[in-house]
Each structure stands twice: as C-alpha cells, then as structure tokens.
Amino acid sequence: MKDWREDKTFFRATIALPVIWFFIFFVIPMAIVWAYSVGENVGPVDVAITGTFANYAKAFAPEVLKVMGDSIWLAALTTLICLVVAFPVALAMTFADDKQKTWLLLLIMLPFWTNLLIRTYALIAVMRTSGVINTGLEGLHGLLMTVGLPLGSFEPLPLLYNKFAVVVGLVYVHLPFMVLPLYAALDRLDKSLIEASLDLGAGHLETIRRVIVPLAAPGIAAGLVITFIPALGAYLTPDLLGGPDDLMIASLIERQFKRANDWPFGAALSFILMYITLLFFAVRAFLERKGGKVGAH
Amino acid sequence: MSDRDTIIRVEEVTKRYGKVTAVDRVTLEIPRGEFFALLGPSGCGKTTLLRMLAGFEMPTEGKIFIDGVDMSSIPPNKRPVNMVFQSYAVFPHMTVFENVAYGLKFDNVPKSEQYGRVMAALADVKLDHLAERKPDQMSGGQRQRVALARALVKKPKVLLLDEPLSALDAKLREAMRFELAELQDKVGITFVMVTHDQDEALAMACRCAVMDRGKLMQTATPSNLYEFPANKFVADFIGSVNLFEGTLQVDLPDHAIVHSEELGGQIYFDHGVSGASGEKMWVGIRPEKIELLKREEGSNPPTPEDAPPGCNVAAGTIRQISYLGSESIYEIDLINDRRMQVSRPNLSRWDQEDFTWGDDVWLRWHGDSPVLLQS
Amino acid sequence: MANKHPRAPLDYLNMPAMKAWLAGVFIFLYTPLLILILFSFNDSKANIVWKGFTLKWYVKAFENTQLREALLNSLLIAGVCTIISVVLGALMAFVFWRFKFPFKGPLESGMSLPIVVPEICFGVAVLMFFAKLNFPNDLPYPFNLTQIILAHVTFAFPFVAIVVRARLEGFNQELEAAALDLGATPYQAFRDVIIPHMKPGLIAGALLAFTLSLDDFVITFFASGPGTITFPVKVYSMVRFSVTPEVNAASTIIIVITVIATVLALRAQSATSAKAN
Numbered sequence: 015m016k017d018w019r020e021d022k023t024f025f026r027a028t029i030a031l032p033v034i035w036f037f038i039f040f041v042i043p044m045a046i047v048w049a050y051s052v053g054e055n056v057g058p059v060d061v062a063i064t065g066t067f068a069n070y071a072k073a074f075a076p077e078v079l080k081v082m083g084d085s086i087w088l089a090a091l092t093t094l095i096c097l098v099v100a101f102p103v104a105l106a107m108t109f110a111d112d113k114q115k116t117w118l119l120l121l122i123m124l125p126f127w128t129n130l131l132i133r134t135y136a137l138i139a140v141m142r143t144s145g146v147i148n149t150g151l152e153g154l155h156g157l158l159m160t161v162g163l164p165l166g167s168f169e170p171l172p173l174l175y176n177k178f179a180v181v182v183g184l185v186y187v188h189l190p191f192m193v194l195p196l197y198a199a200l201d202r203l204d205k206s207l208i209e210a211s212l213d214l215g216a217g218h219l220e221t222i223r224r225v226i227v228p229l230a231a232p233g234i235a236a237g238l239v240i241t242f243i244p245a246l247g248a249y250l251t252p253d254l255l256g257g258p259d260d261l262m263i264a265s266l267i268e269r270q271f272k273r274a275n276d277w278p279f280g281a282a283l284s285f286i287l288m289y290i291t292l293l294f295f296a297v298r299a300f301l302e303r304k305g306g307k308v309g310a311h
Numbered sequence: 312m313s314d315r316d317t318i319i320r321v322e323e324v325t326k327r328y329g330k331v332t333a334v335d336r337v338t339l340e341i342p343r344g345e346f347f348a349l350l351g352p353s354g355c356g357k358t359t360l361l362r363m364l365a366g367f368e369m370p371t372e373g374k375i376f377i378d379g380v381d382m383s384s385i386p387p388n389k390r391p392v393n394m395v396f397q398s399y400a401v402f403p404h405m406t407v408f409e410n411v412a413y414g415l416k417f418d419n420v421p422k423s424e425q426y427g428r429v430m431a432a433l434a435d436v437k438l439d440h441l442a443e444r445k446p447d448q449m450s451g452g453q454r455q456r457v458a459l460a461r462a463l464v465k466k467p468k469v470l471l472l473d474e475p476l477s478a479l480d481a482k483l484r485e486a487m488r489f490e491l492a493e494l495q496d497k498v499g500i501t502f503v504m505v506t507h508d509q510d511e512a513l514a515m516a517c518r519c520a521v522m523d524r525g526k527l528m529q530t531a532t533p534s535n536l537y538e539f540p541a542n543k544f545v546a547d548f549i550g551s552v553n554l555f556e557g558t559l560q561v562d563l564p565d566h567a568i569v570h571s572e573e574l575g576g577q578i579y580f581d582h583g584v585s586g587a588s589g590e591k592m593w594v595g596i597r598p599e600k601i602e603l604l605k606r607e608e609g610s611n612p613p614t615p616e617d618a619p620p621g622c623n624v625a626a627g628t629i630r631q632i633s634y635l636g637s638e639s640i641y642e643i644d645l646i647n648d649r650r651m652q653v654s655r656p657n658l659s660r661w662d663q664e665d666f667t668w669g670d671d672v673w674l675r676w677h678g679d680s681p682v683l684l685q686s
Numbered sequence: 687m688a689n690k691h692p693r694a695p696l697d698y699l700n701m702p703a704m705k706a707w708l709a710g711v712f713i714f715l716y717t718p719l720l721i722l723i724l725f726s727f728n729d730s731k732a733n734i735v736w737k738g739f740t741l742k743w744y745v746k747a748f749e750n751t752q753l754r755e756a757l758l759n760s761l762l763i764a765g766v767c768t769i770i771s772v773v774l775g776a777l778m779a780f781v782f783w784r785f786k787f788p789f790k791g792p793l794e795s796g797m798s799l800p801i802v803v804p805e806i807c808f809g810v811a812v813l814m815f816f817a818k819l820n821f822p823n824d825l826p827y828p829f830n831l832t833q834i835i836l837a838h839v840t841f842a843f844p845f846v847a848i849v850v851r852a853r854l855e856g857f858n859q860e861l862e863a864a865a866l867d868l869g870a871t872p873y874q875a876f877r878d879v880i881i882p883h884m885k886p887g888l889i890a891g892a893l894l895a896f897t898l899s900l901d902d903f904v905i906t907f908f909a910s911g912p913g914t915i916t917f918p919v920k921v922y923s924m925v926r927f928s929v930t931p932e933v934n935a936a937s938t939i940i941i942v943i944t945v946i947a948t949v950l951a952l953r954a955q956s957a958t959s960a961k962a963n
Contacts, residue, residue, distance in 0.1 A: 015783075015784065015785065015786050016784060016785055016786065017785070017786050017787075018785045018786065018787035021785075021872075024872075025781070025785050025787065028777045028780055028781045029777070029778075029781045029785075029787075031773075031774060031777055032774045032775075032777050032778040032781070032797070032843065032847075033793070033797075035774055035839070035840065035843070036796070036797050036800075036840075039815075039836055039837070039839075039840040040799070040800055040808075040811075040840050041796075042815060043808075043811035043812055043814065043815035044803075044808075044811050046811065046814045046815055046818055047807070047810060047811045047814055050814060099711060102698075102704060102707045102708075103707070103708060103711055105698050105704075106698045106699045106704050106707075106708060108698075109696045109697060109698045109699060110698075110699045114699060118708075120952075121712060121715075122715075123948075124945065124948065125715050125716070125719065127897050127944050127945075127947075127948050128719065128940075128941055128944055129900065129901050129917075129918060129937070129940050129941075129944070130901055130903065130918075131903050131918045131921050131922060131925075132719075132722070132921070132937040132940060132941065133718070133719070134925075135722070135921065135925045135929070135933060135937060136718035136719050136721065136722040136937075137718050138925065138929060139718065139721060139722060139725070139929050139934075140717065140718045140721060142929065146721055149735070186714070186715070186718075189711075189715065204398060204400060205696070206396040206397070206398050206400035207400045207402060208696065209365075209367055209387070209394075209396070209400065209696070210394070210396055210400035210402070210458075210461075211402075211413070212366075212367075212386070212387045212388045212695055212696075213365060213366075213387050213388070213392075213393055213394045213462075214388075214393065214413055214414030214417065214461065214462075214465065215388045215389075215414050215416075215417030215418060215465070216388055216413075216414075216416075216417055217388055217417075218695075220417070224413075225402060228404045229402075229403070229404060243802065243804065244804065244805075246804070247804025247805065247806050247807070249805065249806050249903075249904050250903055250904065250922075254922075254925065254926070263806075264804070264805075264806040264904075267806050267807075267810060268806065271810055271813060271908070277814070280810060281810065281814070284806065284807045284810050284811075285807075287804055287806070287807055288803060288804070288807050291802060291803065291804060291807075292802075295802055366695060367694060367695060367696065368694050369693070369694050386695050387695055
C-alpha cells in the first residue's frame with residue numbers, strides 16, 4: 015500500500031469519480047430526507063424545515079408502534095427460521111468435496127439471482143386459494159371422501175394474505191443471505207478442531223454446541239444481521255403476500271409518499287429504520303472486533 | 312507375535328478416493344507399548360493410514376483391529392485412541408485447563424476427579440503453571456504440549472501423532488525428539504507417529520514402516536532399515552546410497568559376484584545371496600562404507616590386508632567436495648563417467664586438506680558392505 | 687455387507703438425514719419457480735390444471751406492447767448501469783486497495799452504506815432528491831430512464847467495488863515489482879499485470895450490477911417518473927390483481943436471461959482463473 019502523496023495525480027484521478035458520485039447521489043439525497051424528517055407540512059406541497067421532532071414523536075403513536083413491533087417480530091422470526099434451515103446446509107457444504115461445493119453454492123445462489131418479484135409471484139401461484147397446494151389438498155380430500163372417510167366439505171387453507179404467508183415469503187427470499195455467511199464462517203474453521211473434538215470423545219451434536227458454534231459465532235452474527243436487516247425493511251414480500259393487517263415498516267413509509275402525502279413523517283420513519291439498521295451493524299462490528307482479538311495470535 | 316501383545320492390526324487395508332488409491336493393501340501389526348513410525352514421502356498414504364486408525368477415514372477394503380476389536384463400525388469418538396494433530400488443533404476459545412478437561416467430560420469422569428487428572432497431565436508435559444492461559448498467548452511448542460496433555464489425559468490405548476515436529480523450529484525440534492521418546496517411556500502408551508523426516512523416525516521410533524505410493528515397503532527397526540533395506544526405494548529413501556545395476560554371476564553359499572556394466576567391473580560379496588543367476592539386480596553401497604585412497608598414475612590397485620581376495624576396488628577422480636563440518640561428501644567420477652558419493656568423517660581439524668578437486672583416487676569397500684536389492 | 691463403503695464421520699453430505707434436509711430446502715426453493723415455468727406452457731388460463739402444451743402465452747406476452755417496452759427498458763437500464771458501475775466500482779476498489787490517505791476508514795465505511803441501507807430508505811431519498819431538483823419528468827426516450835439509471839448505479843457500484851477488492855486482495859505484489867524490475871513503467875505494469883488480475887473480479891462485478899439493476903423494484907418504483915415503466919414495476923401492477931399465464935411467460939423469459947448471464951459469467955471467470963493457473 016502506497017501513501018497517496020507518492021503518486022498524487024494517479025490518486026486524484028482514480029478517487030475523484032466514485033467519491034463525487036457518492037456525494038451527489040447518495041449523501042445529498044439522504045441529507046434531504048434527514049432535513050425533511052425535522053420539517054413540517056405547510057400547504058399541500060411545501061415543507062418548511064423547522065427543526066421539529068414532531069414527526070419522530072408521531073412514530074410513537076400506538077398504531078405506528080404496532081406496525082414497528084410486528085415488523086421486528088416478523089423479521090426476527092424469519093431470521094431464526096433461516097438460521098435453523100441454513101445451518102445444516104452450510105455444514106454439509108463445508109465438508110463436501112470441491113465439485114459438490116460448487117454445485118450446492120450454485121443451487122443456493124440461482125434463486126438469489128432470480129428477480130425478487132418473480133419469486134414472490136411464484137409463491138403466490140403456489141399458495142393462493144386456487145393454487146397448487148390447495149388444489150392438491152382438495153384432490154386428496156375428494157379421494158378420501160370417495161373411499162368413505164366422513165370428512166366435511168373441503169375448506170381451502172388460508173395460506174395467503176396473512177402473517178404466515180409473509181414469514182414464508184421472507185424466508186424464501188432471504189435464505190441465501192443466511193447460508194452464505196454461515197458457509198463462509200464454517201469453511202474458514204480449522205477442520206482439525208472439529209476432528210479433535212470427535213477424537214476426544216464428543217458426539218456430533220456436542221461438537222456443534224461446544225466447538226463449532228462458539229468458533230463460528232462471528233459468522234453466525236453476520237448471518238443474523240445480514241438476514242434481519244433486509245427482512246425488516248422488506249417492502250415487496252409483505253405488500254404482496256400479507257393482508258391489510260400485516261403492514262411492515264416499509265409499506266408504512268411508502269404510504270406516506272404515494273398515498274398520505276405526509277413527506278416529513280415518511281422521512282422520519284425512514285430515518286428510524288436507518289438508525290435501527292446502523293445500530294445492528296455497529297453492534298456486529300463491535301462483536302467482530304472483540305472476536306478478532308480473541309482469534310488473533 | 313501373539314494376539315495379546317498386538318495393539319493394532321491392520322489387515323489388507325485399501326483406501327481409494329475415486330480412481331486414486333491412497334493406501335494399497337497394507338497389512339501391519341504394532342505391538343503394545345511400542346513407539347512406531349509411519350515414514351514416507353508426502354502423498355505416500357501414511358497420513359491416510361493414520362486417519363483410518365483414528366476413524367476419520369473409512370477403509371475401502373480391509374479391516375483395522377485395535378486391541379482385538381474390529382473398528383469398522385466404531386466412530387472416532389468411541390475409539391480407544393487419541394490424536395495429536397499436525398496443527399495441534401488446540402481449541403482457541405478455551406483455556407489450557409478447559410482444553411485438557413474437554414475429553415474427560417465424555418468419559419464420565421466425576422468432576423472431583425477431573426481436576427487432579429488434568430493437572431497431572433499438564434505436569435507430565437511441564438505446563439501445570441499455565442493452566443489458565445488461552446492458547447493464543449502461547450508459543451507453538453507450548454500449544455503442542457497442550458495437545459499432548461489433552462490426548463494423554465484420556466489414557467488412550469494408542470496415541471496417534473501426525474507430523475508432531477514439523478511445525479517447530481530446528482532447535483526445538485531436536486529437543487522435542489528426546490522429550491517425546493522420554494514421555495512415551497514414562498506413560499507406556501503405544502505411540503504411532505507419521506513423519507516424512509527420516510532422521511526423526513530413526514531417532515525416535517522402535518520400529519518404522521516405510522511407505523511409497525500407498526504400498527508398505529518395509530517394516531523394521533531403524534538400523535535394519537538402514538543396513539538391510541528390502542528394496543531400492545527404502546535404500547534410497549533412508550540415507551544416501553550409490554546404486555548400480557548388474558547381473559548375478561556367481562551365487563555360492565560363501566560368496567557371490569555381481570557383474571555391473573555401470574561400475575565397469577564386478578562387485579564381490581563375502582556372503583551368499585539367494586537369487587537366480589543371470590537375473591538383473593541392483594547393488595547399493597552407502598557412501599560412508601567406502602574408503603578413499605590416493606592413486607598415483609600407473610600404480611596397481613591396493614589390496615586390503617584383512618579382506619579376502621576380490622575385495623572391491625574402483626578408480627576415480629574427485630569432482631566435488633561438500634564440506635559439512637562433521638564430515639565431507641566427495642563426488643567422484645568413475646572411469647566410465649558414472650558418479651559415486653563417498654563420505655568421510657573429518658577426524659582431525661586439518662584432515663580435509665588431504666583430498667582436493669581433481670585428485671585421482673581409489674575407492675575401496677569391504678565385501679560385506681554392499682547390499683543386493685532385487686526390486 | 688450392509689454397508690460396503692461406510693461414511694467418514696465428517697462426510698455430512700452423505701448422512702441420510704442431511705440428504706433429506708437438503709432435498710427439503712431445495713424443493714422449497716425450486717418448486718415455486720418450476721411450477722411457474724411449467725404453467726407458462728399450459729394451455730389454460732386457470733393456471734392450476736395441466737391442459738396441454740402451448741406457446742400462446744409467450745406470443746401474448748410479446749404482443750403486449752407495454753410489457754415488451756418494460757422489458758426492453760429494464761435491459762437497457764441494466765446494461766448502462768452495469769457499464770458505469772463497473773468503472774466506478776473498479777476505481778473505488780483500486781483506490782482503497784492501493785493508497786493510504788487521510789480519512790480513509792470513515793470514507794470507506796461511508797461508501798459502503800448504500801449496501802446496508804434498506805432499499806426503501808434509499809428509494810424515498812431518490813424520490814425527494816429528484817423532486818427537489820425539479821428533474822424533468824418528460825424527457826424523450828431513452829433519456830426518461832436517466833433517474834432510474836443514476837439511482838441504480840449509486841447502489842450497484844459499491845457492490846462491484848467489494849467484489850473487485852476481494853479479487854485485488856489476492857494479488858501477489860511481487861508480480862508488479864517484477865514487471866517494474868523488468869523495465870515496465872508504472873502505467874505499463876498496471877495495464878499488463880494488475881488489470882489482467884482484476885478481470886475475473888470485473889466480470890463477477892458486472893454480473894452482480896446487471897442482476898441488481900434488473901432485479902430492483904423498490905428504488906425504481908420511487909425513482910421513475912409517471913411515464914416510464916420497467917419490467918418489475920409492470921409485473922408488480924399485473925400481479926397485484928391477478929395471476930395470469932402471460933406473467934408466467936414473461937417471468938420465464940427473465941429467468942432464462944438470468945441463468946444464461948450467470949452461466950456465461952461463471953464460464954468467463956473459470957476460464958480466466960484456469961489461464962492464470
């Protein structure tokens with residue numbers, strides 16, 4: 015690594031473009047949102063930046079708090095399910111041979127590369143009242159009736175437009191977010207530590223609990239944050255799969271801009287979401303630094 | 312060897328990874344209480360064999376018995392063996408004490424007894440004063456001791472060591488050789504060590520198994536490996552050797568003669584060899600078993616007073632001298648361009664001056680020095 | 687001979703329970719997509735029962751001018767966004783890899799913010815920014831896509847930078863020293879040694895930028911003016927009301943494009959790394 019003064023022209027030439035772009039198209043827009051979040055509506059389109067905290071105070075209204083609580087709860091549940099589902103997958107990938115590893119990674123990544131809207135749409139087609147699952151169940155029901163089982167009339171399962179659908183959708187979309195950091199963490203582990211644990215008499219579950227999980231803790235934390243944050247701010251999935259009572263923060267924000275036309279309140283909500291996000295990343299960075307000290311030689 | 316004294320029996324074990332055969336029909340017996348070394352170049356299958364003993368790899372064919380019990384269906388955590396890993400594999404998130412106590416939990420050792428056993432094991436490796444340290448505050452040598460204590464505290468029937476000295480620096484390695492041998496003596500447990508370093512194996516082990524490309528080449532004591540190698544590979548891998556191709560011409564009970572085109576003459580053995588006459592063979596002569604004598608232009612070959620007639624003599628010229636301190640190695644060109652190595656101890660501080668580049672010399676060796684190798 | 691080749695203890699992949707678990711996960715991930723593709727060829731509007739093979743939904747999707755236009759818009763946006771993002775991302779990765787300079791740490795963290803900030807937050811920021819600028823909404827095609835492209839580049843190029851940076855970390859500095867030692871100027875050494883080394887990273891970064899752009903709905907939703915429509919926005923408005931085989935057909939086309947792009951990028955990447963070996 016060179017000091018920038020050793021090659022000033024080259025340094026300036028390479029750094030200028032990305033930094034200018036970042037400031038114009040990211041920092042300034044964010045600053046505008048922040049300014050609006052302490053502003054007031056004056057008239058239908060005009061906003062005055064008054065330095066008020068009223069917009070943030072509005073976020074503590076019970077109906078808004080309920081949406082936030084729901085969002086956090088749904089995102090946390092999604093993250094937990096993703097962890098449980100992804101851990102064995104990551105473990106299997108870690109100990110697979112190179113060719114199998116490549117294939118498993120590709121299979122996990124391919125849905126991830128596929129358009130989010132398409133994936134959500136595909137879930138709708140499977141889960142709706144006249145979708146694949148309910149049609150299949152209806153067929154099964156009819157079959158059982160004909161062989162003489164006294165079942166009542168068929169009631170399709172309400173799979174869509176509720177919190178269940180939102181969680182299924184969020185897990186479906188965010189699973190790769192969890193698998194990749196877990197796999198990265200497990201793959202970095204010295205395999206002989208795991209072998210040493212088995213060699214010393216520990217069973218597989220005992221080894222996972224006492225050796226793998228403590229050593230992979232930073233990777234697990236990374237997976238939790240990387241899954242939780244986008245799940246918390248998800249817009250499309252709850253919007254398309256949830257019912258009217260299953261609002262999440264992102265939908266609430268969207269409403270302030272596209273429907274309610276209360277930009278300052280929307281800006282404040284948006285910044286609350288930002289603060290939660292940054293808090294989680296800060297905690298993760300802190301844990302990582304602590305973990306890094308323990309692992310260092 | 313009766314079964315009671317055998318702790319490990321490897322029967323016709325083969326391990327294949329796809330088309331690659333890592334271990335090829337190896338049969339081996341290790342007596343109880345021995346310090347045994349698996350020796351060979353990298354990729355010869357010695358580590359795979361060790362890992363099959365530990366239970367991390369399963370034989371494709373054949374069986375492994377430890378203390379008379381078939382290990383085929385026994386997972387590593389249920390085997391009466393423990394391993395010291397090449398990287399030591401000391402758990403970084405546990406203290407030294409916790410590392411050593413880890414394995415005792417699974418042996419149902421009562422808590423009250425654990426403390427005493429852990430501290431005794433740490434005392435055995437001279438680490439009892441560092442019980443509360445974390446591994447990242449320790450040197451490589453200390454971490455290796457933790458790994459040793461952690462395995463020995465479980466009182467295994469066999470201790471497996473995977474290249475135990477390879478990660479240490481040269482001085483520490485030397486010291487650790489003696490210490491490991493002493494420790495083995497003290498605890499009386501069978502040690503099985505994998506190494507690619509022949510000095511290490513010869514210095515520490517009671518017996519060594521030499522492997523090459525998955526096959527077992529020879530199992531013998533260190534001195535027998537060196538002086539009576541079973542084949543060309545062992546002769547060449549253990550120490551250095553001058554090898555000559557030849558054909559057996561005379562094969563009698565009291566002497567044998569091999570004719571070698573390469574050497575440009577005959578090689579005389581003062582003992583009988585059992586081989587078919589006229590067969591192609593190799594003769595190996597160790598560099599230190601050859602005597603170097605000055606040769607004057609037109610002089611006759613000297614005859615050693617105490618050797619029977621036909622003692623081996625060849626003429627050559629010194630091309631290279633490598634001075635190694637305790638000895639010097641001479642590269643000598645024979646008359647027919649064949650090159651030969653001779654080593655001489657530097658007995659006196661001025662002795663090396665005796666021979667120099669370009670000197671004409673006689674090479675002389677006794678009839679019991681060469682070894683006849685059929686493969 | 688119940689078990690002729692016993693499983694090694696850490697060969698988790700061959701554990702029956704693990705196989706079942708993996709099968710479950712992949713069924714969960716792929717069944718919806720496979721059903722979506724299957725029903726794009728189904729000769730029935732109902733989308734549930736298989737009535738026979740047809741391509742009519744593809745014809746219909748192509749005849750739908752709005753859908754076609756949206757698809758072309760999306761591809762154009764993704765293409766332009768990829769080019770700009772790769773340039774910006776590569777510059778950023780190189781600068782942070784090569785130079786030490788004041789405020790480097792904070793700047794580096796700051797510039798990775800677009801990756802961690804929730805899409806919705808950046809989306810509303812973009813909306814407010816262009817509103818404040820009074821950015822004209824009625825530019826002629828293709829300049830009406832400018833806002834979307836600017837927004838996409840802003841969140842895509844830090845991703846490219848991460849990928850390229852990871853690649854640069856694996857660079858053996860002695861290679862550059864060797865080039866200089868053999869008489870190359872610093873510029874020539876950069877061109878002949880560092881750029882070729884970056885290439886797989888650039889390819890992977892380009893693929894990432896392309897799919898991120900093609901995939902994005904939320905930011906586009908906020909950044910686009912009333913007259914411009916992209917594929918996800920169009921599909922969104924279609925699926926809100928009904929599930930039709932026409933959408934299946936259009937989605938299948940996008941899936942095929944994504945898979946082809948992924949395979950090509952992986953091929954290119956492995957070809958470059960094979961050459962390097």
